[in-house]
Amino acid sequence: MTVADYFLPRSLPEALELLREHGPSLLVMAGGTVTMPLINEGISLPRQVMGLRFAGLDGLEPVDGGLRIGATVTLTGLLRQRHVPMLAQAARRTASWSIRNMGTVGGNLFTPPPGGDVAVALLALDAQVEVRSRDASRTLPLSEFQTGFMTTALEPGELVTGIGVPAVAGETAYLKFGRKEANTPSVVTVAVRVRREEDRVVDARVALGAVGPHALRASRAEAILVGSSLDPGAIDEAAEAAAAECDPFDDGVASAWYRRAMVRLFVRRALEGLAQPVAVEGR
Numbered sequence: 001m002t003v004a005d006y007f008l009p010r011s012l013p014e015a016l017e018l019l020r021e022h023g024p025s026l027l028v029m030a031g032g033t034v035t036m037p038l039i040n041e042g043i044s045l046p047r048q049v050m051g052l053r054f055a056g057l058d059g060l061e062p063v064d065g066g067l068r069i070g071a072t073v074t075l076t077g078l079l080r081q082r083h084v085p086m087l088a089q090a091a092r093r094t095a096s097w098s099i100r101n102m103g104t105v106g107g108n109l110f111t112p113p114p115g116g117d118v119a120v121a122l123l124a125l126d127a128q129v130e131v132r133s134r135d136a137s138r139t140l141p142l143s144e145f146q147t148g149f150m151t152t153a154l155e156p157g158e159l160v161t162g163i164g165v166p167a168v169a170g171e172t173a174y175l176k177f178g179r180k181e182a183n184t185p186s187v188v189t190v191a192v193r194v195r196r197e198e199d200r201v202v203d204a205r206v207a208l209g210a211v212g213p214h215a216l217r218a219s220r221a222e223a224i225l226v227g228s229s230l231d232p233g234a235i236d237e238a239a240e241a242a243a244a245e246c247d248p249f250d251d252g253v254a255s256a257w258y259r260r261a262m263v264r265l266f267v268r269r270a271l272e273g274l275a276q277p278v279a280v281e282g283r
Contacts, residue, residue, distance in 0.1 A: 065167030071106030170195030
């Protein structure tokens with residue numbers, strides 16, 4: 001079976017109307033870096049496909065000290081922005097330049113592990129997902145948007161139209177560990193944000209990628225960090241907690257045991273980098 005109809009709407013209202021008209025049978029894609037391999041390999045056999053490249057969802061602008069990212073902004077576009085450095089780091093460590101030129105920020109929210117590196121950074125930044133249908137709109141935290149392996153909180157007739165990132169308060173660190181230095185699937189991705197007052201952590205986010213069905217927050221590790229001075233004891237305890245509460249899997253990249261061990265190591269490295277304080281980026 002091949003694709004019978006390919007729709008390329010020129011506006012958001014047109015895209016939402018097509019989605020209402022054709023329903024769940026309409027496969028929606030932006031850059032196609034996730035969906036096209038599934039189609040080419042015969043895993044997904046849609047009869048109807050809608051591309052969002054020209055639907056007017058590619059805006060990228062600072063808002064109230066934060067950032068509003070249109071769903072079809074490419075990873076290359078995200079890399080070039082300077083308002084939220086951790087997002088540029090995440091985009092730089094994702095895939096190859098050719099994939100970054102096509103892949104979109106909105107699409108990265110749907111990328112199964114061990115992909116979805118940008119979603120990990122967005123989770124640590126308390127990103128909000130903007131969702132629209134023909135008749136309504138709503139916003140929900142990214143932490144509630146991803147519900148399982150390749151499943152989300154989207155309702156029938158809804159599209160992701162953008163991602164809102166609030167003004168970044170505090171210090172951030174982003175680390176991705178893979179088998180190669182670049183263009184590599186993740187063994188683990190770690191994004192951390194802490195806010196300190198008088199040398200004590202008053203707020204913390206620890207987000208993990210490639211160690212569960214989707215990007216996830218290590219809430220017990222976050223609770224351990226709050227009130228600490230990022231001392232070695234608190235860092236070790238938080239790293240152990242993160243390793244205990246992730247949900248790693250076996251695949252061709254790494255075993256579940258190894259992924260859990262690397263969570264412990266890279267959460268510790270990220271927190272030690274913030275405690276020292278030095279710029280944290282790379283492997």
